Amino acid sequence: APAGSPLIKVEKARKAFGGLVAVNDVSFEVRAGQIVGLIGPNGAGKSTTFNLITGIASLTGGSVFYQGQPLTGDSPRQIARHGIARTFQHAKILPDMSVLENVALGAHLRGSAGVFRSFFRLERDEEATLLAEAAYQLDRVGLGQYRDRPAGDLALGQIRILEIARALAADPTVLLLDEPAAGLRHGEKQELSVLLRKLHEEGVGVLLVEHDMGFVMGLVDHLVVLDFGTLIADGNPADVRKHPAVIAAYLGG
Ligand code: ADP
Ligand code: MG
Numbered sequence: 001a002p003a004g005s006p007l008i009k010v011e012k013a014r015k016a017f018g019g020l021v022a023v024n025d026v027s028f029e030v031r032a033g034q035i036v037g038l039i040g041p042n043g044a045g046k047s048t049t050f051n052l053i054t055g056i057a058s059l060t061g062g063s064v065f066y067q068g069q070p071l072t073g074d075s076p077r078q079i080a081r082h083g084i085a086r087t088f089q090h091a092k093i094l095p096d097m098s099v100l101e102n103v104a105l106g107a108h109l110r111g112s113a114g115v116f117r118s119f120f121r122l123e124r125d126e127e128a129t130l131l132a133e134a135a136y137q138l139d140r141v142g143l144g145q146y147r148d149r150p151a152g153d154l155a156l157g158q159i160r161i162l163e164i165a166r167a168l169a170a171d172p173t174v175l176l177l178d179e180p181a182a183g184l185r186h187g188e189k190q191e192l193s194v195l196l197r198k199l200h201e202e203g204v205g206v207l208l209v210e211h212d213m214g215f216v217m218g219l220v221d222h223l224v225v226l227d228f229g230t231l232i233a234d235g236n237p238a239d240v241r242k243h244p245a246v247i248a249a250y251l252g253g
Pocket of ligand 2: 046047048089
């Protein structure tokens with residue numbers, strides 16, 4: 001996609017859980033060549049917004065578009081194949097499988113085979129292709145040296161990067177990351193920043209959910225702020241951080 005063209009457009013997206021409106025008519029865009037931060041206090045609706053974009057939750061109202069096409073009714077798998085990949089707030093690695101195999105599960109998502117568990121029944125040559133793709137992605141994110149170790153042996157910062165490699169294995173144009181920096185030590189956060197900048201330079205669109213404003217400030221081109229499901233600010237980081245509603249949401253929350 002040409003730089004500046006909309007990759008993801010969220011238009012008046014709404015999600016209600018019974019009487020609770022978790023996402024309240026939220027609109028924003030992620031454009032090609034952008035790193036966008038989606039921030040807000042706990043419970044603001046950030047993960048639910050990701051679930052709406054990736055088809056894991058169904059919209060109560062509004063629409064989500066990918067490169068101009070509505071995603072309404074598409075399954076998470078179809079959405080992944082369009083080019084939207086994500087990580088989850090709570091790590092979903094298989095600790096006893098190798099780092100390489102964990103990433104290969106992501107490469108498998110892009111393939112034509114049926115359900116996820118059929119990974120274990122792949123033809124040998126198909127499996128070799130997936131493992132080669134996974135090895136490429138591990139080198140890309142700097143985890144190549146750990147490929148044969150059980151994923152459960154990795155430090156938290158490395159697990160977060162492993163999850164990014166797994167998402168990249170589905171060959172996305174946009175990567176949605178749900179709090180990849182949460183709980184990381186300072187040095188790990190810096191390594192993560194360096195990786196996200198590298199992916200950005202390689203042309204991958206990034207939508208980054210983060211609780212901690214400090215981490216996103218130096219990293220993103222554009223910030224979207226949610227509070228109690230409502231979009232309270234949308235703009236460049238320097239302006240958004242001065243916004244009275246943003247200050248109130250963070251100091252009050
Ligand atoms: P954030 O990621 O910003 O912390 P979430 O999107 O996880 O916020 O949650 C937004 C609100 O929606 C919260 O009040 C949460 O309790 C509620 N919520 C999220 N998922 C569900 C669900 N599956 N069922 C009911 N309520 C939910
Ligand atoms: Mg969340």
